[in-house]
Amino acid sequence: xxxxxxxxxxxxxASGENWLHYGGTEKSWRYSSLSQINTANVKRxxxxxxxxxGDPDGGLQVTPIVENGVMYLxxxxxxxxxxxxxxxxxxxxxxxxxPKDFTxxxxxxxxxxxxxxxxVFMGTIDNHVVALDQKTGRELWRVQIEDSRQCGCNITxxxxxxxxxxxxxxxxxxxxHRGYVTALDQKTGRVAWKFWTIPxxxxxxxxxxxxxxxxxxxGSSWMTGSYDAELGLIYWSIGNPAADFHGASRxxxxxxxxxxxxxxxxxxxxxxxxxxxxxxxxxxxTAYENVLLDADVKGTRRKLLVNVNKGGIxxxxxxxNGKFINAWHVVKNLNxxxxxxxxxxxxxxxxxxxxxxxxxxPSIGGGRSWNQAAYSPRTSLFYTTGIEWCQxxxxxxxxxxxxQTYFGGTFKLVAPPDKDPHGHLGAYDPVTGKRQWxxxxxxxxxxxxxxxxxxxxxxxxxxxxFFALDARTGAxxxxxxxxxxxxxxxxxxxxxxxxxxAAPTGLGSALAGLMSQLWPETEKFxxxxxxxxxxxxxxxx
Amino acid sequence: xxxxxxxxxxxxxxxxTPLAGQVAAGQLEExxxxxxxxxxVGYCHGAGGAASRGPxxxxxxFARDYxxxxxxxxxxxTAMPPFKGRLKEAEIAAVADYVMSLRDISESAAAxxxxxxxxxxxxxxxxxPGRELFFDAVRGTRCGTCHALDGLGAAIGPDVLKPDKSRTxxxxxxxxxxxxxxxxxxxxxxxxxxYDLTGDPPVRRSLLATxxxxxxxxxVWKHDTGxxxxxxxxxRQIEAFLTKARGR
Numbered sequence: 011x012x013x014x015x016x017x018x019x020x021x022x023x024a025s026g027e028n029w030l031h032y033g034g035t036e037k038s039w040r041y042s043s044l045s046q047i048n049t050a051n052v053k054r055x056x057x058x059x060x061x062x063x064g065d066p067d068g069g070l071q072v073t074p075i076v077e078n079g080v081m082y083l084x085x086x087x088x089x090x091x092x093x094x095x096x097x098x099x100x101x102x103x104x105x106x107x108x109p110k111d112f113t114x115x116x117x118x119x120x121x122x123x124x125x126x127x128x129x130v131f132m133g134t135i136d137n138h139v140v141a142l143d144q145k146t147g148r149e150l151w152r153v154q155i156e157d158s159r160q161c162g163c164n165i166t167x168x169x170x171x172x173x174x175x176x177x178x179x180x181x182x183x184x185x186x187h188r189g190y191v192t193a194l195d196q197k198t199g200r201v202a203w204k205f206w207t208i209p210x211x212x213x214x215x216x217x218x219x220x221x222x223x224x225x226x227x228x229g230s231s232w233m234t235g236s237y238d239a240e241l242g243l244i245y246w247s248i249g250n251p252a253a254d255f256h257g258a259s260r261x262x263x264x265x266x267x268x269x270x271x272x273x274x275x276x277x278x279x280x281x282x283x284x285x286x287x288x289x290x291x292x293x294x295x296t297a298y299e300n301v302l303l304d305a306d307v308k309g310t311r312r313k314l315l316v317n318v319n320k321g322g323i324x325x326x327x328x329x330x331n332g333k334f335i336n337a338w339h340v341v342k343n344l345n346x347x348x349x350x351x352x353x354x355x356x357x358x359x360x361x362x363x364x365x366x367x368x369x370x371x372p373s374i375g376g377g378r379s380w381n382q383a384a385y386s387p388r389t390s391l392f393y394t395t396g397i398e399w400c401q402x403x404x405x406x407x408x409x410x411x412x413x414q415t416y417f418g419g420t421f422k423l424v425a426p427p428d429k430d431p432h433g434h435l436g437a438y439d440p441v442t443g444k445r446q447w448x449x450x451x452x453x454x455x456x457x458x459x460x461x462x463x464x465x466x467x468x469x470x471x472x473x474x475x476f477f478a479l480d481a482r483t484g485a486x487x488x489x490x491x492x493x494x495x496x497x498x499x500x501x502x503x504x505x506x507x508x509x510x511x512a513a514p515t516g517l518g519s520a521l522a523g524l525m526s527q528l529w530p531e532t533e534k535f536x537x538x539x540x541x542x543x544x545x546x547x548x549x550x551x
Numbered sequence: 552x553x554x555x556x557x558x559x560x561x562x563x564x565x566x567x568t569p570l571a572g573q574v575a576a577g578q579l580e581e582x583x584x585x586x587x588x589x590x591x592v593g594y595c596h597g598a599g600g601a602a603s604r605g606p607x608x609x610x611x612x613f614a615r616d617y618x619x620x621x622x623x624x625x626x627x628x629t630a631m632p633p634f635k636g637r638l639k640e641a642e643i644a645a646v647a648d649y650v651m652s653l654r655d656i657s658e659s660a661a662a663x664x665x666x667x668x669x670x671x672x673x674x675x676x677x678x679x680p681g682r683e684l685f686f687d688a689v690r691g692t693r694c695g696t697c698h699a700l701d702g703l704g705a706a707i708g709p710d711v712l713k714p715d716k717s718r719t720x721x722x723x724x725x726x727x728x729x730x731x732x733x734x735x736x737x738x739x740x741x742x743x744x745x746y747d748l749t750g751d752p753p754v755r756r757s758l759l760a761t762x763x764x765x766x767x768x769x770x771v772w773k774h775d776t777g778x779x780x781x782x783x784x785x786x787r788q789i790e791a792f793l794t795k796a797r798g799r
Contacts, residue, residue: 200750
């Protein structure tokens with residue numbers, strides 16, 4: 011008996027043999043119920059196979075998907091590979107035709123595919139969604155969500171598959187553009203519903219935008235949502251308003267930017283929203299993952315949603331109604347607000363100013379990047395990264411030009427006041443934010459976390475180390491140098507009773523470039539794009 | 552807001568400007584402003600060319616004509632867009648000269664330039680109201696959803712500038728019983744490629760011969776599905792724009 015804890019594998023929030031969704035399951039825990047690899051034996055972990063994609067532009071940022079021994083992996087420029095998950099043998103590959111004249115600030119990278127009903131779905135570099143035959147990789151349908159040359163937007167995130175629909179967001183929050191979330195019919199590709207992240211004339215919330223600013227207000231939806239099947243609600247995080255640093259032309263709260271929205275899966279109708287940052291002028295997107303977990307709040311079991319935003323604050327809300335529960339910080343260096351009140355309002359805003367340079371912390375790179383947190387039901391701990399860095403921001407007035415960048419200012423990264431810029435991974439109580447342990451890293455940690463029932467937390471750093479931490483103490487138990495930095499999301503799965511941990515390696519992305527402003531040596535860090543898959547050595551071989 | 556771009560237009564043309572180092576101070580200042588508004592922003596080259604997602608430009612040596620070419624044409628396949636059309640020739644030259652001046656610029660000088668140039672705007676071509684409506688992003692579906700023009704939009708329907716019957720919708724029937732109006736594009740890798748016009752935006756479907764029951768002339772599709780979203784007055788503006796475009 012290799013797979014322990016069968017009771018836990020029955021948990022719908024945990025991944026088991028398969029890794030079926032971007033966040034592991036629809037609840038986005040990034041937690042595997044497999045425990046063959048555990049704190050006692052993890053030091054014996056060794057590579058089982060590797061896949062070199064040969065496409066290093068932007069690094070390998072993917073979360074692989076695994077179903078019944080087959081892995082589905084997308085790379086930069088929308089190539090998809092189906093691979094035998096026990097030995098790395100290629101079953102099929104698909105190459106999306108990237109338009110020759112393509113240029114866009116939201117890079118060529120892709121963060122993963124979704125599978126359902128015998129189809130593989132992917133959003134593309136030029137804002138299409140494609141559906142492939144899961145067995146052969148043959149393209150079934152393709153639909154252009156919007157002309158990326160016009161909107162300055164595209165799709166880099168993995169889609170979410172829910173109830174016969176494939177739901178996707180879009181980048182473009184730093185461009186003069188109006189964001190949306192789109193749901194397509196899995197079979198035909200036809201649009202089932204579209205949720206505009208900025209309400210149009212006559213819709214509630216439209217009054218939170220001055221003049222015509224709603225037309226160019228950003229509100230991208232650039233990461234993957236979560237889903238609570240019992241409540242029938244899709245949770246999507248909406249990014250910053252544009253222009254990022256200059257808010258004068260968009261007076262108002264700017265709904266639904268910097269909000270978590272709960273949409274009815276069947277219709278896309280808004281059930282509730284929770285806005286974390288009204289009228290954001292820092293580019294502190296509420297864009298990241300929504301982790302759906304249940305925990306005790308003042309002695310009562312509650313259905314919660316935890317969302318860490320780019321400003322470095324974790325917001326905890328009741329996911330049945332969006333009511334604020336608590337907020338806690340994932341970084342020490344945070345001066346853009348003094349804090350969050352007991353009712354969830356920001357207190358003491360410290361805003362960028364036109365023609366004046368201000369030091370604001372964290373930097374635009376975020377108190378954390380989009381790489382995702384993990385939650386373990388065994389430790390009841392929430393594992394998330396944080397980055398201690400600041401920036402000098404100068405706001406400027408810019409004129410929106412459709413689909414072009416619309417930042418409203420410039421920035422330059424600087425060290426925090428204590429002259430100690432660094433990254434860290436912490437283990438927190440998800441409700442109170444009480445920190446159990448901290449793992450310190452010289453540079454920002456830009457890979458997602460994977461928690462397992464073996465009480466191991468896996469992640470990688472930008473120097474190429476893939477490592478295992480004890481989920482209860484943070485002690486580093488094992489390390490393997492993979493040859494290039496980590497910007498993707500590791501997963502766990504099993505085939506024929508053997509547990510594997512797959513680590514996408516290959517540094518790239520906007521942040522990897524940004525880092526060099528503070529750590530010049532990182533400019534020379536090697537890129538790459540290789541999936542390295544680890545397992546325990548097989549007995550007697 | 553200062554409309555500095557009109558000022559730049561009065562400056563000598565790119566080809567006539569002297570080499571970097573002898574560049575007039577005013578020219579460098581203009582270059583710095585353009586850089587600040589169009590190149591330093593966001594995840595691009597960073598303030599003073601300090602690097603971001605785009606590469607560092609400060610402290611590096613470039614040939615001037617290479618810079619001019621790259622700014623004008625962009626680097627296809629990367630995040631670097633072409634600025635031809637968004638910037639005038641003289642402005643592109645000014646920004647190239649500014650980038651060349653970053654070769655041995657100090658941190659503090661770069662920071663000063665950032666504050667000094669915190670006003671102004673990258674100019675854009677004056678808009679035609681009919682063209683704006685044709686590509687009106689605020690409507691989920693617009694003419695550009697199905698018609699390509701000036702390098703924008705999708706070529707699902709025909710060329711709107713000349714008579715073109717190649718995209719007349721037909722009726723596609725599948726063996727599953729499903730039937731839909733479709734623009735048939737032809738075959739590709741053994742599949743018949745069809746734009747399914749049932750919903751907006753239309754979906755490009757690849758169908759195996761074994762999936763298709765029949766494709767027949769005529770369909771239930773009405774062009775109104777696209778046009779109905781515009782008022783009569785708006786349609787007149789669009790038609791005026793198309794008439795002008797056809798005469799180009």
